[in-house]
Amino acid sequence: MWNKNRITDLLGIEYPIFQGPFGGGLSTVELTSTVSNLGGLGGFGAYTSSPEEIYEIDKQIKLKTDKPYNLNLWVNDHDIIDQEHTENQYKKTVELFKPYYDSLNIEVPALPPSFESRFQNQLQVVFDIKPKVFSFMFGLLNPDIIERLKNQGTIVVGNATTLDEAIALENTGVDVIVASGFESGGHRPSFLDKAELSTTGTFALIQLVRDKVKTPIVAAGGIANGRGIAAAMTLGAEAAQIGTAFLATEESGALPIHKEFLFSNAAKSTTLSRAYTGRLGRGITTEITRKLLTATDQTLPFPLQTTFISSMRKAALEQKKHELVFFWSGQIAPILKHKKASTLMESLIEDASKILNK
Numbered sequence: 413m414w415n416k417n418r419i420t421d422l423l424g425i426e427y428p429i430f431q432g433p434f435g436g437g438l439s440t441v442e443l444t445s446t447v448s449n450l451g452g453l454g455g456f457g458a459y460t461s462s463p464e465e466i467y468e469i470d471k472q473i474k475l476k477t478d479k480p481y482n483l484n485l486w487v488n489d490h491d492i493i494d495q496e497h498t499e500n501q502y503k504k505t506v507e508l509f510k511p512y513y514d515s516l517n518i519e520v521p522a523l524p525p526s527f528e529s530r531f532q533n534q535l536q537v538v539f540d541i542k543p544k545v546f547s548f549m550f551g552l553l554n555p556d557i558i559e560r561l562k563n564q565g566t567i568v569v570g571n572a573t574t575l576d577e578a579i580a581l582e583n584t585g586v587d588v589i590v591a592s593g594f595e596s597g598g599h600r601p602s603f604l605d606k607a608e609l610s611t612t613g614t615f616a617l618i619q620l621v622r623d624k625v626k627t628p629i630v631a632a633g634g635i636a637n638g639r640g641i642a643a644a645m646t647l648g649a650e651a652a653q654i655g656t657a658f659l660a661t662e663e664s665g666a667l668p669i670h671k672e673f674l675f676s677n678a679a680k681s682t683t684l685s686r687a688y689t690g691r692l693g694r695g696i697t698t699e700i701t702r703k704l705l706t707a708t709d710q711t712l713p714f715p716l717q718t719t720f721i722s723s724m725r726k727a728a729l730e731q732k733k734h735e736l737v738f739f740w741s742g743q744i745a746p747i748l749k750h751k752k753a754s755t756l757m758e759s760l761i762e763d764a765s766k767i768l769n770k
Contacts, residue, residue, distance in 0.1 A: 414642075414768030415761075418628045419588060419650045423480055423545060423567055426451030427761055429641065430590075430630055431753075432655030433457035433484035433547065434598070434664065438740070441469065443663035443753055445476035450757040453545065453651075454479075458534065459486040466537045480544035482569065485534050487551030488603065490527045491690060491713035499523065504710040505720060512700065512736055516727040524712070524719035542566060547590065549601035558585045569630070573602045573610040578621040578629075580604065586627060590653055591617045593633030597656045597742030599693040600684070607692035611684070615647055622648030636744040638763020645768065654760070656742035661753040669729065670739045671751075679745035688725075688738040690717030696745075699735040 415427045431447040433439060433455030444454035456473065458466050466483070473481055492498060502523045513520045538546050538561065546561060547569035561568050562585070569588040570581035578589050592601060593614025602610035612620070614633035621629055631644035632653035641652040659666050660674040673679060673696055681697040687704045688695070691714040695701070704710075711717045728736035750756035 414645065414764065417650045419630070422587060422628070423453060425453050425480060428630075428645070428651035429453070429757070429760055429764075430482065430632075430651055430653035431455045431658045432598075432632070432653055433482055434655070434659060434740075435459045435484075435486075438659060438665045440663060440665045441472045441476060443658060443661065443665075444473055444481050446663055446753045447658070447757060448477045448479035448481045450754060451479075451761070452757060453482050455482040455484055455547070455653075457484045459484070459489055459549075461534070462530070463533050463537045466534060467541065470537075470541045470543065480567075482545040482547050483538065483541075483543045484547045484549065485531060485538070486601075487531060487548050487553060489529055489531050489550070490715060492527060492716065493713065495526070498526070498713060498716065501710075501712050502720075505712050505717070508704070508710045509721075509724070513724055516724060516731060516733065516736070518723060518727050521720055521723050524716045527715055538566070539564065545569060547571065549599075551603045552580060552584055553586075555584045562587070571601045571632075572621070573600055573607070573617075574604065574612060575617070575620045575624060577602070577604050577610075578625050578627075582625050582627045588630060588651075589621065589625065589627050590630040590632050591621050591649070593617050593631075594684070594694075595634035595743040596632055597659070597682070597694050597740045597745075599689070599691050602692075608684075615643065618644060618647045618649050633742065634744045636742075636747055637749075638760055638765070638767060640744070641760060641764040642767040645764075656740075656745050657748055657750070657756055658753060659740065660745070660748050660751065661756060662751055663753045666740075667729070669734065669737075673734070673739045674741055674745050675748060675751075679741055679748075682741050682743050682745070685738065686711050686717070688717065688721055690714035693740065694742060695738045695740045698738055701738065 435457035
């Protein structure tokens with residue numbers, strides 16, 4: 413049976429289908445529990461959540477499902493160097509973005525306050541709630557921490573965008589590696605080199621990692637149907653993680669206009685850009701991303717750029733100037749068909765089964 417392998421056995425799930433754990437309010441209890449209840453692995457991205465919020469999220473998910481789900485955090489949750497660097501970047505950012513603020517008739521925001529990492533406090537919650545699956549991005553965890561997590565019964569999943577990152581993750585003792593190709597929507601979770609230099613495609617990355625790494629692999633990026641799952645597993649992955657297709661469903665936390673764009677002709681063109689958060693991420697091409705393709709050194713460090721841009725995003729949404737809004741999306745969006753998570757899951761299972769059970 414195609415759906416029985418090391419990953420399904422390890423996680424205790426019926427189908428090797430992961431729902432991408434979206435950050436920034438895009439994950440929901442409803443989406444996560446729906447996917448898990450249907451035999452996959454629901455995911456909740458909690459890197460913007462406080463410890464108190466994570467406790468509540470876990471409680472609410474467990475009220476809706478007794479199946480495993482994946483709690484996701486970011487090891488490295490800011491790129492701030494020091495105040496002097498931030499102030500210098502702020503001057504460049506104001507110069508670059510002022511015309512867009514002017515076009516919306518709003519003031520350019522002041523320099524955002526500094527940001528204190530919250531990862532260590534969030535990590536303590538993981539030890540307290542003991543989720544079945546914990547995944548992390550943007551770095552490595554100390555092997556001692558991974559051993560503690562495994563000893564409490566938590567399956568540990570790391571994210572890699574290159575072969576070298578996958579090898580580094582395996583050396584720390586993770587149970588599963590998500591190989592994230594550059595087709596993926598959202599942030600590129602690179603950590604050994606600049607994200608711009610870590611843009612291997614999903615199907616090449618699976619084969620590179622499979623050749624050198626023994627840890628089970630989850631393919632992520634450019635997968636939205638059963639054919640994609642079958643292709644990934646044929647090349648050596650033991651599960652597929654699907655992001656954009658689940659982001660477009662009614663159950664996700666994306667704005668209605670975001671979902672509308674994912675099903676529109678605009679989704680045919682996506683861009684990797686630092687313009688909206690300060691970290692490289694893929695979304696639907698807009699006026700800003702088109703014009704600022706090379707302006708990679710004129711944004712504030714993550715997450716201060718997100719704070720800086722928030723008033724512009726709000727005003728652009730209110731004024732329906734959507735060319736100034738960056739909607740996260742992977743390259744696979746033009747083939748999306750399903751608007752309900754349950755229907756999407758049923759289609760993924762049925763189509764993958766038809767191909768892989770032959």
